[in-house]
Amino acid sequence: xxxxxxxxxxxxxxxxxxxxxxxxxxxxxxxxxxxxxxxxxxxxxxxxxxxxxxxxxxxxxxxxxxxxxxxxxxxxxxxxxxxxxxxxxxxxxxxxxxxxxxxxx
Numbered sequence: 559x560x561x562x563x564x565x566x567x568x569x570x571x572x573x574x575x576x577x578x579x580x581x582x583x584x585x586x587x588x589x590x591x592x593x594x595x596x597x598x599x600x601x602x603x604x605x606x607x608x609x610x611x612x613x614x615x616x617x618x619x620x621x622x623x624x625x626x627x628x629x630x631x632x633x634x635x636x637x638x639x640x641x642x643x644x645x646x647x648x649x650x651x652x653x654x655x656x657x658x659x660x661x662x663x
Contacts, residue, residue, distance in 0.1 A: 562650075565609045566643045570594065571602050575632060575640050578612060582631040603630060611636030 566572045570592060577583060577591055589599050606612045612630050619627045632640075 560646060560649070562646055563639060563643050565605060565611070566639060568602070568605075570598075571606055572640075572643070574602055574606065575611060575636060578630060578632040579637065579640060582629050585628045585630070588630065606636070609635075609639070611639055 566575065574588060574592060577588065583591070585599070585603075588603070589596065592599060594602065603612065603614070607614055611633060613633050614628055614630050616626050617629055618625060
């Protein structure tokens with residue numbers, strides 16, 4: 559059996575990448591969507607960023623007291639990793655179905 563991508567095999571990181579496939583999100587939006595604490599979200603985002611799957615940038619937002627917000631977006635490498643992960647999971651599911659349908663000795 560082929561190994562799964564350890565960065566994406568963690569459910570929260572896979573979920574974050576799935577959200578970012580739709581479009582860029584601010585830290586606040588991701589926090590709301592994921593229901594993670596600030597620290598947990600930062601750790602997961604850092605792991606995705608270190609792998610090159612997402613990019614982070616600051617942008618001005620005059621509506622915020624600080625005036626800036628952090629926006630995250632998926633990279634091409636992240637899109638490819640996400641698709642490869644889904645394909646690997648589909649293969650594993652097919653293998654499991656095949657094995658479970660074999661008669662017992």
